[in-house]
Amino acid sequence: MISYNTKDWFTFIFRFHKADTFRTLFPIMLAIGAYSGIIGYMEVEYWKLSDDSYVKNITIMHGMLGFVISLLLVFRTNTAYDRWWEGRKMWGALVNNSRNFAIKLSVILQDEKDRNYFRKMIPSYASILHKHLNDTDTSKQLFEDVDLEIDHHKHKPNQAAKMLFQKINDLYVSKKITGDQLIILNAEAQSFTEICGACERIKNTPIPYSYSAFLKKFIFFYVMTLPFGYSFSLGYYVVPVVVFIFYVLASLELIAEEIEDPFGTDENDLPTHKIAENIKKHVEELI
Template sequence: MVSYNTKDWFTFIFKFHKADTFRTLFPLMIAIGIYSGIVGYLEVEIWQLSEKSYVKNITIMHGMLGFVISLLLAYRINSAYDRWWEGRKLWGSLVNNSRNLAIKLSVILTDENDRKFFRKLIPSYASILNKHLKGEEISKELFDDINLEPHHNHKPNQVAKIMFHKVNDLYNSKKITGDQLIILNAEVQSFTDICGACERIKNTPIPYSYSAFIKKFIFFYVMTLPFGYAFSLGYYVAPVVVFIFYVLASLELISEEIEDPFGSDENDLPTKKIAENIKKHVEELL
């Protein structure tokens, strides 16, 4: 995730970072600029259309459709940001629940081996969930003599199962009471709830037909702009159309990037860093 100073305007304007849409769109912007220039040249120099030509009235269509495309893009980026922000809230809950579980265990447990077990296992859940959501390879060996089952694909569930199994063993060995078992069970269960909510975001993208329609809408909207505006702008229609395309296409690109907040793009959530912070906090508490 990109860290930045919100008050540094000049950095935003003149610096191009890896995730900047300008880099991605630059080849298309060049092509559209050439296309717009050719259309402007044909209308002004070759076809020599008069001011009374019906082609000039295409701008009426652009005026009507401009409001529609702005609504579509506003809904698109708001939907994507909602997914990004929900993902951040879920990982914030994981941080708090990990701390709460560690605080309660630090008070309840007196055996150092038991404390050491949870000191390692609680942060492991966040680390494995991070890799699980990114689709990265997860090692079978968790720590010491605890290994994950290789034939099970859902590693976070295995870690949650190991944690609950340990909590249940503590109850059976009379190290915790029934009331404490209920409290700790709720904390372990919250981990699985967070995992399921993250998977819901990960596995439910924006409907394909909606995303495809917006791309087609932007393309045909921009491709028809030079025909109407060449009358009033002449050759300047090329940079104007390129700028309009840059604005509209950038909104779609930004939406695509943040709608999956658990990936490895520049603006995705720093889940690896959050998992490292959980490890640091739990080790301090236990």
């Protein structure tokens, strides 16, 4: 995740980082600029359409559809950000539950071997979950047309959670903890799997294809029709205007695409590896 100063306006305006949408869209912007220039030339110099031509009235359509496309993009970006923020809340819950688990065990356990076991296993779960969510196969498990050779009995986060609960149960059987203490520890042990399931839901359930495809087509055809109407009033200035409109609309869609899956290697994805390292540091301090 990119670290930045939220109050440094000039850095935002003049700096183009690796994940900036301008870099990604630059080739398409050049093509749209050339297309707009050709349409502007044909209307102004070649066709020489009069001011009372019906083609000039196509801007009425742009005015009506501009409000619709803005609503769709607002919904799109809000939905993507909700997924990103929910992923952050899940990992925040993992941090808190790991701390609570470690605090309770540090008080309950007396045997140093048992303490060493949990000192290693609690941070290991966060590390394993980080690797699990960064696996591309995890995002394909709900697709019917993808045949994955996955042994679900080797679901690594589940195996790690099972080992934690198995150890707690062994402590109860060996009379190292009481039944009441077993119940107290059960909530944190159960929370690991619940957090994993919530993260997997975000990972392997993308935005519905029909919605995403329609929005891309809407943006494309909206921008492609802009030069026909605005060439009358803007002349050759229609080129930078259309390119800028496309940059704004397409950038919103690109940003939404990037943040809707917060568990990855993009610059704006959640720093799950760093969070896992912090969990390890905190647990080792407690136990």
